Amino acid sequence: AQSVSQHNHHVILSEAASLELGCNYSYGGTVNLFWYVQYPGQHLQLLLKYFSGDPLVKGIKGFEAEFIKSKFSFNLRKPSVQWSDTAEYFCAVSGSGNTGKLIFGQGTTLQVKP
């Protein structure tokens, strides 16, 4: 079955701490991978995406993610979080031929304390 699993449901960090959010997927075939962020009261925004090529992907706001095919993982990282990073983070996967049909993980709530 196709699925996405995010390991952490709720993460609390202090400012300047490093962040890593886990994401594993189960999907047959070639995949596209995404991380979306939803700030309080706002709509989903794309942080970064992986389609092919360099498995280390850099996104907006200092985020990056690494695709490890052998582990079916696409973990999100940021070396130093800020209070403004407080948000809900969603990992998502789609088949390479249909990037519109996304399967989302359950989301991780990140709370950054000033």
Next chain:
Amino acid sequence: GAVVSQHPSWVICKSGTSVKIECRSLDFQATTMFWYRQFPKQSLMLMATSNEGSKATYEQGVEKDKFLINHASLTLSTLTVTSAHPEDSSFYICSASSISGANVLTFGAGSRLTVL
């Protein structure tokens, strides 16, 4: 950048009534729009794929007669929840893919439906 607008953002209705939610791409043409549903504290679940000028494709388990989707133009898709019941209360989110095919979706802000 690309913007997708949803209306209404919040609606309360009585059980048994129908509610229409609009999804518009404001500055681009969208051949395909997607409707998702999000329950509290849960992830987004794809309900259906809306294609301009053709019938929507529904995901398994989604009642097409319950959730009517119309994509009459390249900038507008509508979701009508027919004969709404309290269990239909949810957050409905649409997203759109542009004709240029950037392979990235733009999401609307969502519409929260509460059925009394």
